[in-house]
Amino acid sequence: MNALDFDWKPMALVPVLALLVLPFIGSPSTWVTLTVAGLAMGMIIFIIASGLTLVFGLMDVLNFGHGVFIALGAFVATSVLGSMGDYTASENLWQNLLAVFPAMVIAMLVAGAVGLAFERYIVRPVYGNHLKQILITMGGMIIGEEMIKVIWGPQQIALPLPAGMRGSLLLGDAAVEKYRVIAVVVGLLVFAILLWVLTRTKAGLLIRAGVQDREMVESLGYRIKVLFIGVFVAGSALAGLGGVMWGLYQQSITPQMGAQVNVLIFIVLIIGGLGSTTGALIGALLVGLMANYTGFLVPKAALFSNIALMMAILLWRPQGVYALGK
Amino acid sequence: MLKRILSNDFPRSRVLAVILVALLLALAFTPFVFSGVKALNVAAKVLIFLVLVASFDLLLGYTGIVSFAHTMFFGIGAYGIAIASARMGPGWDAVIAGLLASLALSFVLALLVGLFSLRVRAIFFSMITLAVAAAFQTLASQLSDITGGEDGLTFKVPQVLSPGFRISETPWLGVHLDGRLICYYLLFFTALAAVLAMLRIVNSPFGRVLQAIRENEFRAEAIGYRVVVYRTTSSILSALFATLAGAMLAIWLRYNGPDTSLSFEIMLDVLLIVVIGGMGTIYGAAIGSGIFVVAQSYLQDLLKLASDATSALPWLSALLSPDRWLLWLGLLFVLSVYHFPTGVVGRLRAARHSA
Amino acid sequence: MTADLLTLRGVHTHIGAYHILHGVDLSVPRGQLTMLLGRNGAGKTTTLRTIMGLWHASKGSISFDGRDITATPTPRIAGLNIAYVPENMGIFADLTVKENMLLAARQAKHAGQIDDERLKWIFSLFPAVEKFWNHPAGKLSGGQKQMLAVSRAIIEPRELLIIDEPSKGLAPVIINNMIDAFAQLKASGVTILLVEQNINFAKRLGDTVAVMDNGVVVHAGSMQALAEDEETQHSLLGLAI
Numbered sequence: 018m019n020a021l022d023f024d025w026k027p028m029a030l031v032p033v034l035a036l037l038v039l040p041f042i043g044s045p046s047t048w049v050t051l052t053v054a055g056l057a058m059g060m061i062i063f064i065i066a067s068g069l070t071l072v073f074g075l076m077d078v079l080n081f082g083h084g085v086f087i088a089l090g091a092f093v094a095t096s097v098l099g100s101m102g103d104y105t106a107s108e109n110l111w112q113n114l115l116a117v118f119p120a121m122v123i124a125m126l127v128a129g130a131v132g133l134a135f136e137r138y139i140v141r142p143v144y145g146n147h148l149k150q151i152l153i154t155m156g157g158m159i160i161g162e163e164m165i166k167v168i169w170g171p172q173q174i175a176l177p178l179p180a181g182m183r184g185s186l187l188l189g190d191a192a193v194e195k196y197r198v199i200a201v202v203v204g205l206l207v208f209a210i211l212l213w214v215l216t217r218t219k220a221g222l223l224i225r226a227g228v229q230d231r232e233m234v235e236s237l238g239y240r241i242k243v244l245f246i247g248v249f250v251a252g253s254a255l256a257g258l259g260g261v262m263w264g265l266y267q268q269s270i271t272p273q274m275g276a277q278v279n280v281l282i283f284i285v286l287i288i289g290g291l292g293s294t295t296g297a298l299i300g301a302l303l304v305g306l307m308a309n310y311t312g313f314l315v316p317k318a319a320l321f322s323n324i325a326l327m328m329a330i331l332l333w334r335p336q337g338v339y340a341l342g343k
Numbered sequence: 344m345l346k347r348i349l350s351n352d353f354p355r356s357r358v359l360a361v362i363l364v365a366l367l368l369a370l371a372f373t374p375f376v377f378s379g380v381k382a383l384n385v386a387a388k389v390l391i392f393l394v395l396v397a398s399f400d401l402l403l404g405y406t407g408i409v410s411f412a413h414t415m416f417f418g419i420g421a422y423g424i425a426i427a428s429a430r431m432g433p434g435w436d437a438v439i440a441g442l443l444a445s446l447a448l449s450f451v452l453a454l455l456v457g458l459f460s461l462r463v464r465a466i467f468f469s470m471i472t473l474a475v476a477a478a479f480q481t482l483a484s485q486l487s488d489i490t491g492g493e494d495g496l497t498f499k500v501p502q503v504l505s506p507g508f509r510i511s512e513t514p515w516l517g518v519h520l521d522g523r524l525i526c527y528y529l530l531f532f533t534a535l536a537a538v539l540a541m542l543r544i545v546n547s548p549f550g551r552v553l554q555a556i557r558e559n560e561f562r563a564e565a566i567g568y569r570v571v572v573y574r575t576t577s578s579i580l581s582a583l584f585a586t587l588a589g590a591m592l593a594i595w596l597r598y599n600g601p602d603t604s605l606s607f608e609i610m611l612d613v614l615l616i617v618v619i620g621g622m623g624t625i626y627g628a629a630i631g632s633g634i635f636v637v638a639q640s641y642l643q644d645l646l647k648l649a650s651d652a653t654s655a656l657p658w659l660s661a662l663l664s665p666d667r668w669l670l671w672l673g674l675l676f677v678l679s680v681y682h683f684p685t686g687v688v689g690r691l692r693a694a695r696h697s698a
Numbered sequence: 699m700t701a702d703l704l705t706l707r708g709v710h711t712h713i714g715a716y717h718i719l720h721g722v723d724l725s726v727p728r729g730q731l732t733m734l735l736g737r738n739g740a741g742k743t744t745t746l747r748t749i750m751g752l753w754h755a756s757k758g759s760i761s762f763d764g765r766d767i768t769a770t771p772t773p774r775i776a777g778l779n780i781a782y783v784p785e786n787m788g789i790f791a792d793l794t795v796k797e798n799m800l801l802a803a804r805q806a807k808h809a810g811q812i813d814d815e816r817l818k819w820i821f822s823l824f825p826a827v828e829k830f831w832n833h834p835a836g837k838l839s840g841g842q843k844q845m846l847a848v849s850r851a852i853i854e855p856r857e858l859l860i861i862d863e864p865s866k867g868l869a870p871v872i873i874n875n876m877i878d879a880f881a882q883l884k885a886s887g888v889t890i891l892l893v894e895q896n897i898n899f900a901k902r903l904g905d906t907v908a909v910m911d912n913g914v915v916v917h918a919g920s921m922q923a924l925a926e927d928e929e930t931q932h933s934l935l936g937l938a939i
Contacts, residue, residue: 147409
């Protein structure tokens with residue numbers, strides 16, 4: 018009997034989509050540029066979505082306010098980067114990283130700290146009641162968005178890429194933006210770390226088990242509530258990181274960005290299946306690719322194309338591509 | 344006879360009854376009692392939200408479905424009137440055509456949404472409606488040939504309803520008998536009819552089955568009710584009333600754009616009203632709309648006063664700025680969900696029983 | 699040290715609007731195997747779940763080794779070295795057999811730290827656990843899952859084992875292995891509370907017996923006394939098996 022009876026079909030969706038689109042785009046070099054852009058966007062979305070899917074899978078909590086951490090991370094990073102002008106102005110990539118890396122870390126810490134408060138005061142009182150969760154977490158997001166406006170102002174703020182990260186690399190005929198390659202690398206790194214934690218540590222084991230059968234994990238002697246707080250905080254921090262990267266990708270940030278990205282995140286979660294990290298990755302990559310391909314081919318249909326994709330997948334697997342037997 | 348009008352669904356609380364009667368009288372006599380254009384606008388907004396929120400309560404409070412796509416139907420109703428009036432020229436034929444077309448479209452969409460909701464889990468469904476609503480708003484601003492895009496559509500209403508029209512030059516009881524007045528009363532009686540109709544629906548055998556399904560779907564199916572049929576019918580009815588509210592909005596404003604009727608803020612407002620007012624009561628929509636719209640319109644002025652008064656402390660002043668109205672709304676929202684889970688109506692009714 | 703390791707007094711449990719347990723009195727003596735019998739729907743599983751804190755007792759008291767655990771949260775109860783094997787086995791289907799066992803072995807941070815001796819003993823009783831060590835637990839047959847569930851409960855020394863119908867779907871030779879395992883555990887001082895339909899368990903291992911019906915315990919006493927009392931056996935037969 019095959020020990021790794023792995024369900025590979027959903028993973029194949031990503032290359033299949035990429036190849037299907039090729040004839041429509043025509044030029045291979047444009048295709049390469051778009052595909053890298055799509056993968057980069059997908060990776061950033063994955064970073065944000067990964068936390069949310071685990072939170073739902075583990076504790077059955079629907080956080081409609083996840084967007085607030087995205088925006089928070091982006092704004093905090095902007096402030097940090099703003100104060101490190103010497104490093105960001107430099108053309109040297111390593112100098113840039115000396116500014117960007119701390120910005121990311123601080124953004125994650127702030128987002129995580131706010132996540133801790135969010136879990137304690139907004140989410141915890143409404144465990145078990147989906148309707149109330151939806152309402153309250155939305156309320157939490159509104160409050161968060163307004164507080165951002167109070168602190169940073171309601172207008173859009175520019176977030177230019179550090180000098181060393183601008184520009185493109187040439188892969189044969191195709192021009193590929195440097196930052197996008199960086200984003201893909203960071204995304205893969207996050208995925209690898211998540212996978213390592215989930216499969217090689219006992220905490221990860223507990224999370225995976227808890228997603229399937231919370232009661233049994235408690236019956237085995239583990240305080241799953243503590244675990245959940247940890248996952249929620251980690252998820253918020255990851256959303257903060259995603260916010261930083263999204264802000265740099267768009268080169269501007271607004272207080273509403275959280276709510277905007279939220280819609281995409283939900284589409285990703287639905288495609289991927291609630292509770293599955295790999296599903297979230299696949300969903301995110303598909304969404305990122307779709308957004309970029311249709312952005313090029315049929316710009317007006319961008320959001321719709323993702324919804325159509327979501328509907329199509331739901332017709333195939335109504336619980337998402339990697340559904341957890343619950 | 345009162346029993347039949349209210350479909351045997353009495354307020355069941357003296358305080359509530361008093362408030363409702365006061366609200367009814369206030370709305371009925373606004374043009375005569377409150378002076379100024381603003382007051383009339385506020386009252387019209389209350390009427391429109393009343394119908395919109397009540398239709399949402401039908402879906403959420405009575406059927407137990409959480410759908411964020413409700414504003415889509417609101418928008419369809421508004422755009423129906425707007426597009427028809429802009430294309431066909433002002434007049435009752437445009438209004439009727441627009442209304443019928445938008446009701447038909449809403450019917451079809453609600454049918455699809457209702458059927459789809461049963462194929463996926465409830466949580467997925469809510470998330471999907473969020474995405475669909477966002478997409479619809481984008482669509483409306485992108486199909487600028489038809490919808491006027493971001494700028495929206497300004498149009499004229501039938502002559503009888505337009506501000507220029509006069510029944511008589513001399514004011515009656517201090518009020519000008521113009522088209523605006525007529526328009527207001529058109530809205531008033533439409534809203535009244537709609538609310539009474541919804542009361543009739545939720546108190547009918549159909550409504551009882553809806554509540555049974557909300558409580559325990561499995562059991563309802565086991566007893567023999569086809570959940571699909573009931574849920575879908577409820578979705579459709581709810582959507583049709585929302586569409587009607589949209590038409591009311593368009594006729595009053597003589598303008599419609601993506602932000603006027605499709606914005607997420609409106610969805611949040613509806614949610615807030617239904618939670619504060621009380622889910623599953625229909626009366627909650629009335630109370631909630633009244634409180635909310637009045638507060639929204641006049642509280643901002645209050646916030647401005649407070650903000651100016653605390654200008655010595657810039658951080659406090661920023662928190663109290665009238666632009667940050669939504670912040671306080673959000674706090675109120677969260678507090679209501681915790682402490683007012685049954686809403687104002689629920690609280691009043693419970694107080695009556697424990698007294 | 700009390701003679702009874704686990705005591706329930708007047709325990710009522712409500713699930714939503716349903717009143718399932720109507721005042722359960724149960725004593726589980728130390729170092730013995732107590733069998734909980736009764737027809738389907740009598741409240742046996744509810745009693746076990748209430749003990750484990752998965753459902754809350756609305757009235758009455760539960761004490762373990764002298765301390766009151768009526769309102770203690772489930773993880774703490776498990777932490778008192780009480781192992782629970784639920785009726786549905788509680789196997790984590792997406793995790794491998796090894797990972798399932800690792801979770802149960804609270805002292806071990808990774809698989810290498812699991813007690814080798816103990817593991818060998820378990821493998822000798824339940825060969826399937828060794829055979830499918832690296833396979834997803836969901837791929838096991840019903841009987842194999844049952845073996846895994848019991849293995850998890852005994853991977854580390856526990857004071858009390860609470861087990862709900864472990865022999866369902868097992869082949870007779872495996873059932874014998876299980877009975878042997880329980881006998882060995884009992885010999886080493888472990889207390890066992892067992893819900894079981896299989897008569898062999900009762901004959902070979904049962905020290906005390908409690909019969910439930912309609913949410914209360916209707917008969918309690920030693921197995922021996924019951925074996926000698928044909929009349930009571932007949933009147934309870936309709937209730938027991």
